[in-house]
Amino acid sequence: MITGIVRTVAGDSADGTSNGYSSRRITRDPSVQNERAKRLKKLMTTSLICASHSPLLYCHAKPPTDWDALQNAYKERENAAKEFDADLVIAFGADHFNGFFLKLMPSFCVGLHATAVGDIGGFAGPLNVPTSIATEMVNNLRANDIDPAASTDMAIDHGFSQTINNMLGGLDAKPVIPVFINAIAEPYVPFRRTRLMGEAIGKFVAGLDQRVLLLASGGMSHNPRRYYPEIGQGTPEVAAWQRSGGDEAGSLSPKGWIDLLEEMHIEGAEMIVRGERTAKDMKLNQAADERFLEVFCAGRLEEFDTWDPYALVEDAGIGSMELHTWIAAAAAHRAAGGALPNLDFYTVAPELGIAAGIVHAD
Ligand SMILES: [Fe+2]
Secondary structure, eight states: OOOEEEEEEEEEEEEOOOOEEEEEEEEEHHHHHHHHHHHHHOOSEEEEEEEEHHHHHHHOOSOOOTHHHHHHHHHHHHHHHHHHHEEEEEEEEESSSSOOOOOOOOOOEEESSSSEOOOOOOEEEEEEEOHHHHHHHHHHHHHOOOOOOOEEEEEOOOHHHHHHHHHHHTTTTSSSEEEEEEESSOOOOOOOHHHHHHHHHHHHHTTTSSOOOEEEOOSSSOOGTTSOOTTOOOOOHHHHHHHTTTTTOOOOOOOHHHHHHHHHHHHHHHHHHHHHSSTTTTOOHHHHHHHHHHHTTTGGGGGOOOOOOHHHHHOOOGGGGGGHHHHHHHHHHHTTOOOOOOOEEEEEEGGEEEEEEEEEEE
């Protein structure tokens, strides 16, 4: 026999304490416990979290007015992820010219091994990738007409690592399969392809008999072109870096790029506070985000198939392409039998360079 702790609300407590919650010890039959655990597992195959990221969460010059509410919303999702206690996490993320470069830019790439670089707003270190399941997933996707690239040494940046670290309590706290989506460079990926990939991943994970957290990182409207210029618009050494990741003569080095990003983000944070970079400059667009959320939270993911990525970038900035990660994760969750998404929090936060959104679904 094992013992457990039951929490009861004040007024209903077994020992009469009145501190809001109280505890009492009971004994439990292990076979009943196991049956209950099995039933619960069946009920929740997947869980969905979509959350914005930004380097400026770590280097803003002034916090936004609703900083505490935003932090609480992140914390609430972190606690929910802990409670869900996934066996496996599929992390959908973007890259900001740290792992993928213009000379060879896949639409999608599954990491069979992956390590995060230490860019500003990121957390450096290796992920704990379950290589055999990741390989099985790639094979399964390809057998189902989806063709992701696969990497045995994927470099990721804050576009994955910020959300993985903060939601899971560490980069290697859980087995994580990273799924990269190109959200930064033309030619853009059609949203339909992302939805179909997400659905195929959902069908794959539904057959695993594991509790799977689907974690999407990025969005909503924002336009960090100051840091990640359009093709050919940066200085010669930045343009060469974006093309080659340091291989071309005249390119920045990896350290030169990381240092430049840090310096420019600190400078950018101060420009925002001085009013030299406005919400309009950064394409923070609440109306565009509301249009997205209305379709997204209603589960009408097929509607995104006809959305024009070029028009969305014009309206809501290049950062809005990161909503690909939300569409992939939500399509996976829906295909695995998950419920509709709920909006937890939304704010337009110029001080953070983003319109931040947090969404979840059970
Ligand atoms: Fe990003």
